[in-house]
Amino acid sequence: MRPAITVAESRDLDKKTIEEIGIPSLVLMERAALGIYHDMINNPDLDLTKTLVLVGSGNNGGDALVVARLLYTHDYDVSIALVGDPDHASEDHVAQLKVCRYYDIPEVDANSDFSGYTTIVDGLFGSGLAREVEGEYKDIIDKANAAKASIHAIDIPSGLNGDTGKPLGTAIKAASTSTIAYEKVGMTEPESWDYTGKIFVDDIGIYRGNKSEN
Ligand SMILES: NC(=O)C1=CN([C@@H]2O[C@H](COP(=O)(O)OP(=O)(O)OC[C@H]3O[C@@H](n4cnc5c(N)ncnc54)[C@H](O)[C@@H]3O)[C@@H](O)[C@H]2O)[C@@H](O)CC1
Numbered sequence: 001m002r003p004a005i006t007v008a009e010s011r012d013l014d015k016k017t018i019e020e021i022g023i024p025s026l027v028l029m030e031r032a033a034l035g036i037y038h039d040m041i042n043n044p045d046l047d048l049t050k051t052l053v054l055v056g057s058g059n060n061g062g063d064a065l066v067v068a069r070l071l072y073t074h075d076y077d078v079s080i081a082l083v084g085d086p087d088h089a090s091e092d093h094v095a096q097l098k099v100c101r102y103y104d105i106p107e108v109d110a111n112s113d114f115s116g117y118t119t120i121v122d123g124l125f126g127s128g129l130a131r132e133v134e135g136e137y138k139d140i141i142d143k144a145n146a147a148k149a150s151i152h153a154i155d156i157p158s159g160l161n162g163d164t165g166k167p168l169g170t171a172i173k174a175a176s177t178s179t180i181a182y183e184k185v186g187m188t189e190p191e192s193w194d195y196t197g198k199i200f201v202d203d204i205g206i207y208r209g210n211k212s213e214n
């Protein structure tokens with residue numbers, strides 16, 4: 001059986017790795033994004049001619065900003081769309097946005113037309129999804145799903161409950177998902193595969209026990 005963890009376990013393991021073991025959160029974020037970037041560029045099913053990166057205000061959005069920066073510094077055509085209240089952005093998100101702005105990575109309005117993109121990266125919500133998706137977020141998720149672009153999700157398709165594998169209101173329908181450290185238990189439910197698409201698991205230095213046990 002594939003090893004999988006609950007959303008709460010995922011948050012606890014992140015916290016333990018950062019606060020107790022001492023790997024800085026920005027190091028974990030960089031490793032996560034490097035894994036996701038490599039999953040994307042080596043995936044023949046993704047056309048990276050023109051990529052839009054959807055960025056939420058938490059650390060899932062922080063991962064997305066690093067993916068955007070890696071694509072940009074490797075000469076891919078990439079734009080960022082920030083979603084949500086910048087005043088509530090996480091510390092690591094703020095740090096990564098500053099780096100993206102140093103490079104002048106193009107930013108577009110999330111309410112703009114998504115029809116010109118070949119790939120959309122979903123960095124709206126990860127393990128921090130706390131309630132039903134509504135309003136602006138719902139509209140953006142539905143618009144991304146309706147676009148012709150293939151979607152690559154970061155950690156878990158936004159809107160999908162990682163424990164049940166069911167959408168909370170609405171959820172991204174990804175062609176592929178790079179999940180961080182371990183699959184989330186909901187992603188082992190066959191009904192979630194309509195949302196996750198092909199799953200990649202990226203090791204970023206977070207282990208739930210002795211590494212040799214996993
Ligand atoms: N430093 C870390 O702890 C690491 C975190 N990682 C990434 O960080 C993610 C978790 O980040 P966060 O805990 O910041 O959470 P998220 O980025 O998943 O989302 C948090 C934000 O979304 C808001 N939110 C939740 N549900 C909502 C809803 N239905 N409608 C509107 N807003 C809603 C929350 O209030 C919060 O502002 C992981 O999925 C992973 O992608 C990775 O970078 C690995 C290391």
Ligand SMILES: [K+]
Nearest residue numbers: 122125156158
């Ligand atoms: K996501």
